[in-house]
Amino acid sequence: MAYETIKVRKLNPALGAMISGVDLSQDIGNQTFQEIHDALVENQVIFFRDQHLTPDQHKDFGRRFGTLHVHPVAPGIEGHPEILPLHSDAKKQYAAAAWHSDVSCDQEPNMGAILYAKVLPDCGGDTMWASMHAAYEGLSDKMQHFLSGLEAEHGSEHIFGPPKNEKDKRPTAIHPVIRTHPVSGRQGIFVNSSFTTRIVGMKPRESDAILQFIYRHIDTPEYHVRFQWEVNSIAFW
Template sequence: MGYDLIDVKPIAGNIGAEIGGIDMAQPLGNQAFKEVHDALMAHQVIFFRDQDISPAEHVSFARQFGTLHVHPYAPHHPDHPEVLILKSSKKNRSAANVWHSDVTFEEEPPLGSILLAREVPEHGGDTMWANMYMAYEALSEPMKRYLEGLKARNTAGKASFEKAYDNLSDAEKLEILKGRMAQEGAEHPIVRTHPVTGRKALYVNAIFTQKIVGVSSKESRAILDFLFDHLKRPEFTCRFRWEKGSVAFWDNRCTQHYAVADYGDATREMHRVTVNGDRPY
């Protein structure tokens, strides 16, 4: 794939590329938009460095890719509800150390997210992404046939809450749990077809996917545990070292990500704007 306006440098063998030639504070023209979108489709997650942008510019950049999502319970910027504030300290690591796709308990989960580093630790605090096309393609043919057509229930209930929020205070847990329990959840196919590329991707995750529909609880648990372990194989992944002003833009429909909580007492603050998606099929 050729690019005239941007530089695209892959950072791993099977997922991820760093993009040069874009100032996110400025509107993308038609050609630049096409090239950035093409790079996202080709590499699943793309990275930008040295982006000194305001919350309003962050929102404006994201709006070029679709309407924006407002998270149902997490804290956001006071002037821009589309900007989710993810501030992590030693006692609060949010969804760190868990592979997941975002907000799959909604009927139409996000297309993707644009994450900006506002404050990063001197050491540690990397994020990893995994290629769910490859996770699906690496399954055996009998397993693919078994999974084809199956759906799984995704919820934001207590079980998933406990996995991701062990380090929150009791008061913080209660407030977030109230928001999560208000979400009824959604059933999505275990194997999802990407609406742009047409490729099939594994679409279950360890935070929100609770049970395969139509099978026993014991069978569901065994299959889901196998898939959760399978999808994090190192050859499916890339790892990104954050700097202040770095940005990651990932396709939530064909990736999972994992925030590595290895930075001790340091604080890490990220701002995330999320683009609305469509119903998985």
Template sequence: METAQAQRPTTQDSAASFTVEPQSPTIGAFIHGLDLSQTLDDATIDALRQALVQWKVIFFRDQHISTDEHIAFAQRFGELEVHPLTPADQDQPEILRIAHNKDKRGTENFWHSDVTWRPQPSLGSILRAVKLPDVGGDTLWADMEAAYQGLSDELKERLDGLQAQHSFLKGFGHLIPEEQHEGVLAKHPPQNHPVVRTHPESGHKSLYVNIAFTTHIVDMDPKESKALLKDLMRTASTPEYQVRLRWQPGTIAFWDNRSSQHYAASDYWPHTRVMDRVTVAGEKPF
């Protein structure tokens, strides 16, 4: 696949009939020329996967696909996850519906990486707009590879080999009655992952701690851990590491959960925003 450079904002992929339009120097790109309702050939899927790894999040416009087509597209990239918060009686458990309205404010307005409480956190997620407010409800992504590269050499050396613990209850405990917490922890015990993760496909390093699920750095004084995590988590808020998507009907975003974090702006209340997410299973971080 021809690499899209900042000075060449739109490039034609050599292996498949789509173009890549970067939205920043390192993160975010629109993919043009594909119809995701169709079955794409293996070469196109491989090229999309390369674009995902390079740009961390890829966007598609005018994709008015069905739920079945959404799931089928995601399955081309691997096994799909079922989120614990998906209703047990849902016909298509691969779909996680994220819906907010006047009675339920958006709560995803903080920087996070999905399901890092799993032993094998997700490869990435594919989010489809179902119903949008007239204005607002944008999503932002942060390049955590760039965030790592922006650290001092001294801090990089300090982080080498450190592990941090991630907990399901930190992010979702408020949604579950306290008397059920023990059972939830038995089913989803806290997991330790590297503070600096190596991408399994690119080999690039990225910061892998997030506000939603990371509780502390293993074997570190609690005060020191808290201060260090605060500094590391703050890096996602750096505008130079970010890209912002304004949703439109038919928009789809596919992000690499191994090298990015995201933030759903909750500025549209009391209006309605409904999104469907399908998540591709990943591997144990190293």
């Protein structure tokens, strides 16, 4: 795909690209927006370096792609409920060591996420993404056909704990195991070991066997891209 207003450098054949030549703190034009959108669809996760955004600018960029999502459980930063802070210290530790698709427990999961790095450890802290399109395409035709007829339940109580009151939400949703991307038309796997609880209509042992097979398949290194963070870097997936 040809790009005129941005530069796109692929990082892995399966997914991932570095985008340069654009300042996301500014009001990007329609052509630049469309090229960033196209790069996201083509590469599934895109990265930007050396971006300097206020919370409002962060949200303005996100709004170009749709309505902003508010996390159903975790609170956002003060004055900006759409921006979820991720940090670790002596009292609070995030450990996202398992593959997951953010809030797949929602009835309508968000189309993407824009993660902006402001404070980093001296070393470590890399993030990995896996292409669910490539993982699906790496299955046999018979397995693709089998999984395409299944649905899975996605829950959140086992992650966030039981509700504290009647207003406290712990969403649950049922989604197809194989989904079709609305823009590219590519099919991809849509289960993950964090939120997915079972295959609908199966006995627990049957469901567990299928899910564990999928999770092991997703571990294939050829489906992955790894990003080494720098301060003021952005990942959009």
